[in-house]
Amino acid sequence: MCGRFKRKSDKQKVAKVFEVTAGIEELDFAPGDDLRPQSMQPIIYLNDDGERRIEMMRWGFKLPDRLLFNARSEGIVNANFWKDAFLAGRAIAPGDSIFEWKEMPKGQKKPKYEITVPGQEPFGMAAVWKLWKNPKTEQWERTFAILTGDPNELVAPIHPRMTTFIEPRDFAEYLAPSERPPVHLLRVLAAEKMHVELVGNSPITNAQVNLFDAQ
Known part of the structure; x- marks a missing residue:
């Protein structure tokens, strides 16, 4: 799952990496080391003019009995709460590491682990957004969730779910309007593309993952 992440990239770098063409001038956000659900975060999506726009959105839908800040990649096209958002509200959340x-x-x-994707700073996390009425303010606002799926062999010993990453070559296809949602892009990122480090200790390599369960 993704319940905490870090974004060290500033808005200029985010705009460059994700080729943002709208919203960057009127937006201001700072890097953060411990970004949590219910905070406001920059999200990239296509506006009605087909431009990649960046906008601050709230992370997580506060329902009466729970907070929905992740959406399962598996079966999202049929999930009652998420299917409309995946059809018409696909977005990308920029980050530099997840915890x-x-x-x-x-x-x-x-033990706490920090997961990065070397060479992708920032990386793109698959997300969906939709208009949601904040029960505290009674105001409609844009709210997003980050998609998760099965973990690869590097992350599996740590957690049974893993953030779904969108590869840079797939940003355009993931964001583009489509009558057939691009579920094929919700792939498990290969373990060799990732790096896991035990926070406060030495790095963990692929060869060491089988040691986690013995700790």
Whole structure:
């Protein structure tokens, strides 16, 4: 899943990497080391003129009994809450790393891991957005969720879900309007493209992942 992430890139770098052509001048946002659900974050989507626009949106839908800040990639085209957003509200959330905590036996501290995609700074996380009425303010606002899927062999020993990344070559296709939503782009990113580091300790390599469960 994705419940915390870091964005060290400023708006100029984000605009350049994602080829944003609208919204950048009137927008201002700072890098963040611990970005959490319910915060306002920059999101990239296509506007009605077909331009890549960046806009601040709220991360997570606050329902009466839960907070929806992730959407499952599997079956999203049929999911009641998400299918319309995936059809007409696909977006990309820029980030530089995500954080996951490994489940441990009761009483043991959960180790924290930072996951990056070397060569993609910032990377693009698959997201969907839609208009949502904030129950606190009674105002309609643009709200987004980050897609997750099955983990690769590097992340699986840490967490049973993994952020769904969109490769740079696929940004245009993912954002473009389509009668057939591009579910084929919701792939599991190859482990060799990622780097995992135990926060506060030495880096973890692919060869070491089988040691996680012994900790």
